[in-house]
Amino acid sequence: TTTGGTGSTESAKVAFLMPDLASTRYEQADAPLFKAKMKQLCPSCEVIYQNADSDASKQQQQANSAMAQGVKAIVLDPVDSAAAASIVKSAQSQQIAVIAYDRPIPTTPADYYISFDNEKIGSMIGQSLVDHLKKEKAKGGLLQVNGSPTDAAAGLIKKGIHSAIDPSGFKLLAEYDTPDWQPEKAQQWVAGQISQFRDDIAGVVAANDGTAGGSIAAFKAAGVKVPPITGNDAEVAAAQRIIAGDQYNTISKPIKIVAEASAVVAWEFMQGKKPAGKATLYNTPSELFVPTVVTKENIKEVLFDSGLMKAADACKGEYAAGCAELGIK
């Protein structure tokens, strides 16, 4: 099955195609981790990494270009799950394996699927917040700050959040799709809601750490107490805010695990093997991993003790005291 591309397995090429820059993880975590693992598995193999910057057409061009360069496998995090079908079709017609990564390709089965799913992420951060508010016996309603209205992944997260908060008993005061995931937009919107609902805001479900930061800034700028606010991505800046008590949670996805697992699977495909999945989803052999919600309670273990984040990065300046308090070194 590996007649696609040229040359032997020893110097084979594999493409690692990521969807956007709005979230920093792809460029900063997924790609380097994948490359490192690949290097370890096959020192002479070449990884072609591309980021489509939220543009499905660009991703298609990048895939075509990778195929023109003779890759034997493509690890694909689709900008748009529907549009990715074209890539799968075209790759499979050239006997190139496609591993769906992070987001599924429901309509046209890929050769493999590795992920934690975004809908699940939404429901986990939402649920974590709701549980916290119930425990604190908080009164009032929730604001929901979603991701970009033009981003399919944001749609999944949004769906997940609703699944957690709609039945929670907390009223959804208002919700907002943040254009381009821009923190500034989230800030302005939340500021408007503060004018409108004042003390009725029990918490904010923000779909990622950037919009969470914007929401927090809005409360600070209004001179109002910051209610519990969710996040997602476990950025350093978010970890700092959790340490400082400004942000309630974020979510740490086992990027290292998925990135390395996908490298292993890709390498098997490149050698002409056909790995069987742990499960079957969307008619595709699949492997799903579970992310971890991070709060002040577990941040030390999940992010720092595990080595995912360095104390030196997060515990600078004003955050040193908070770190010390939590015993983060």
Added chain:
Amino acid sequence: MPPILSLRGITKTFGAVAALTDVDLDVRAGQVVAVVGDNGAGKSTLVKVLSGVHPQDGGTITFDGGQTTIPTPAAAQRLGIATVFQDLALCENLNVIENLFLGQEIRPFRLDDVAMETRSHDLLKQLSAKIPNLRAPVAGLSGGQRQTVAIARSLLGEPKVIILDEPTAALGVAQTAEVLNLVERLRENDLGVIMISHNMADVKAVADKVAVLRLGRNNGVFDAAEVSAEEIVAAITGASDNVVSRRAARS
């Protein structure tokens, strides 16, 4: 014979400036009417009213026997009024031929560049134009060359009235003479001609009537054959003792 073009009570203001107040004018076929007046007297405004550039605020226009309005340049063209504007109004990005035929191209769906180029050569030759390259943008033309192009433009189509706003201002002596010859030919062909000019010699040379505008109002219509340059100047400046007469007296 009734006038082909007849204006009554034409009024036009720009904000606070009354450019034309109650102006009357008659032009007959085969007649050259010179309109003269001081700077800012309203001559070009009158031209623009007649060519549909700035419709008048008040007053009536009668053309070829019937009362009419000239709301747009297209309306003027339909009536048969062709105009050479003082500010020429050429498209700098187009070449001489394209400017000449603008809006009147031959064969709209498959331009006939051969016919247009031939016709352009003929027209410009007739005006003694010295233009090195008809296919270069008019941006590179000298002042007089542009003026010649603008005059040539007005001769396309079959106008009944031609309005020339300072046609010879930028022209060389030879080209000026050709334009004066042209005006005479137009008269012979029974067209009505309105010519704006500051040059008394030119006015005296070709005009049949001389209409004077002063501060946006009529200030007399004279028979060109009977009036002297000094009388016209006096009507323009509003005084027989004026800087022109003083200069003349001095030399």
Added chain:
Amino acid sequence: MPPILSLRGITKTFGAVAALTDVDLDVRAGQVVAVVGDNGAGKSTLVKVLSGVHPQDGGTITFDGGQTTIPTPAAAQRLGIATVFQDLALCENLNVIENLFLGQEIRPFRLDDVAMETRSHDLLKQLSAKIPNLRAPVAGLSGGQRQTVAIARSLLGEPKVIILDEPTAALGVAQTAEVLNLVERLRENDLGVIMISHNMADVKAVADKVAVLRLGRNNGVFDAAEVSAEEIVAAITGASDNVVSRRAARS
């Protein structure tokens, strides 16, 4: 007395067009030199060379005794050469006062609008200008009003040489007379004046010397007092039998 401005062998081409070839010209302080020639003869190009708009391709310029170059309009201004361009070059979005003082504003960091407005009134009055509102954009001015503004502009500062490219083309009879008076005053004040004109009467009235350009080359320099209009026309057109003489003969 040596000439204040002296050109030798000036050459300028635009692509395939040789606008000036080997042109010489001398102007003395207190002298009015008329430059005449057919349309496209290169007169305005010569003006542009002298004012730093289009530096020459070849040839030398001597000013006030020393050889110099005029690469930019600012250089011309520094030398003391002020120019009225044929295409006027006003900023339509600025008002009359702003155009007059453009680049020479009084008090750069806190404009003195009172002084500038007063001075504008004086200058324009001197030229018999009829401009209703000095604070309206020049976009609304008539052709002659614009020309007057351009001429007034050149009188600001303390130029040693003034170049006027067709200064009276758009002017009314009174304003033309004022400009001719002005040229005479400039001569009395010992300025050098270069005046481009197609109007033989104006040339004869004020010029001391008449330099003829033909097809971009010198075609004779005449003493204005001694030459007849017919001779000048013959030099311009390159033949004593020309359309002008034929018209003259006819009438």
Added chain:
Amino acid sequence: MTTTLQRQRLKGTVESVRGGDLGVIPVVVGLVVIWTVFQILNPVFLSSRNLVDLAMDSAPVGIMALGIVCVLLVGQIDLSVGSVSGLSGAVLAVLFVDQGLPVVVAILAAMALGALIGYLYAQLFNRFGVPSFVITLAGLLAFLGLQLWVLRGKGAINLPFESGLVNFAQLSFVPPWLAYVFVAVAAGWLFVSGFLHARARRDAGLPARGLTGLLVRSGALLIGLGGVVWYLNQARGVGWMFVLFVAMVLVMHYLLARTKWGKSVYAVGGNVEAARRAAINVKAAYTSVFVLCSTFAAIGGILMAARLAAANQSSGTGDVNLNAIAAAVIGGTSLFGGRGTAFGALLGIVVIQSISSGLTLLNLDSSIRFMVTGAVLLLAVIVDSVARKSRTSHGRA
């Protein structure tokens, strides 16, 4: 003579209003319409509290729009203000937070980088004649890349909430008494300078505004501005950041209207060849506006980062560019050069922020929100354009 001139002047004013030369009035009318509608839809809109936010949110992009006005005035464009603002925020954060430099040094460095970028643009424009659209499009991409590179391995950097800079952008308001003093000083200054000017003109025999006119004008300013300040003081008051923005508008207004440099900018935009022939240093004029625009973009970026208390990779992307340009255009600046004012940037950004704020309060679906934003934007400008058009048809093209 003075009296006839005065009468002429009065007649001129009346005629000019009748003739459609309404200045900023139409935009203001558009604004009033927008405000009324949003207030009816949600009474929080015109609450002091919301207006305080609106004013603060206007400042960063408003300052960028001020730079855009200058660039548009010379008939050029800068598509990269968003990227430059994002880069500037990133540089500020890295120097201040990561490198631990004093905040003032970080701010100056970010501004200097902005100025340098503008200088670079100007060089490319002046030397090679590359259209500014392309230069700044290249800049948009390149400086976005640089921003990502500066933040590589970090993604987002928090600015400490306690820092003076964040405080300035979020929480520092003019004390009420001082705000009233500002208003009084402004009105007084308007009167005194107007009076002196009128006297100078009268002395020179020129028509001048009468005493009554001057008093009415200053009084109107006193009451109008005083009312605004009073209303904002019902909530947190007038933000210092907004004061900075207004001060910059005033300074730019002065520079554009009352200095030789300002006239050269208008001249270059109106007719660059005429400006050149008037011995204006055209290249210097271009350089000055490009430098100003990028510097203002950098300042905008600093304030945006301060207001968010963070710099991140997406700062300055999205609609920042278009909003800054749109504010200038809505405020009456022509895209073809030579027409526009500094106040236009203020009005334009207030229009844009009002739409955005009004919709924020309405809790609409994002699809509807986009459609309504487009429609309202269009309506606001139609009012203005119709007025302008009536001016043109009155021959003031």
Added chain:
Amino acid sequence: MTTTLQRQRLKGTVESVRGGDLGVIPVVVGLVVIWTVFQILNPVFLSSRNLVDLAMDSAPVGIMALGIVCVLLVGQIDLSVGSVSGLSGAVLAVLFVDQGLPVVVAILAAMALGALIGYLYAQLFNRFGVPSFVITLAGLLAFLGLQLWVLRGKGAINLPFESGLVNFAQLSFVPPWLAYVFVAVAAGWLFVSGFLHARARRDAGLPARGLTGLLVRSGALLIGLGGVVWYLNQARGVGWMFVLFVAMVLVMHYLLARTKWGKSVYAVGGNVEAARRAAINVKAAYTSVFVLCSTFAAIGGILMAARLAAANQSSGTGDVNLNAIAAAVIGGTSLFGGRGTAFGALLGIVVIQSISSGLTLLNLDSSIRFMVTGAVLLLAVIVDSVARKSRTSHGRA
């Protein structure tokens, strides 16, 4: 006489090249430089396979750039082509897939919607004189909203791979023999039409191209285009979608250069008042270009959706707008109106896609990729601008 005229003509050509009037040569030179550099950096770049993709990818945005050229020619702008293309893709998908209408009906409906949008813009522009920048900015927002609304609750819609439309955009290539026939016909047509034209000119006593010149020109086309076709045929060949794009370029070239309508477009862009006084229907000219531009945007959107085999919420967002406008500008179209050609859109989009494709092959960090894109874009245009500048300094401003 003919011979002296011919000599004049030859001299004119030589002089015009020397004088800097190089037409599209500088852009082509820029393109050659880009291609050489990328080929050195990665030999896959000029492989037949990559060029086949490059040609296909150029088509959708290239068609949109063609519309932008028209709008820029009259001195206006359309910022909304991205949104209109996204909306059109969405409408197509909903009608074709969701509603099960025949694909032709869905295509025509999407195109009709595009035309309607352009007509709406033109009405707003002609009636109210609102700057096209603002109208189309409002359109950008509103039609993005409409696109989201059309796709509400769906997100993305797949177009069936089996459909002719998707096939057209992904997999259908001109059979090699037919491609060669096309080339031969083009060269033949160029010769015959040139010959007839030259004869007509000679008959009228005008200077005309000689037989040798005509033969050389057609021969060059035959060999050049034949070579390209041969090379592309080494891989999958010439895509029908690319052929469609080239055909549209040729048609637009004809319309702009050889019809009365085309002249009116250039005239309106060069000097709208002069055009009006020449009795040109200026409003009709504006209407025609706005309608064309939006319709082309709709066609681009349909092809983009077809190429992706999906329509989604983010279609048409991102850099589609800027790329379409940049392609037009890089291809030599002036933002101030009156200068530009249809071929410019073709060249411009090939420059942009080459940069994008070349950088894709280089496997760079996104931050570096943005910076390099900006730099290469700038360099490509500097070559062109320097040439243009030399033309200006030769007095052909």
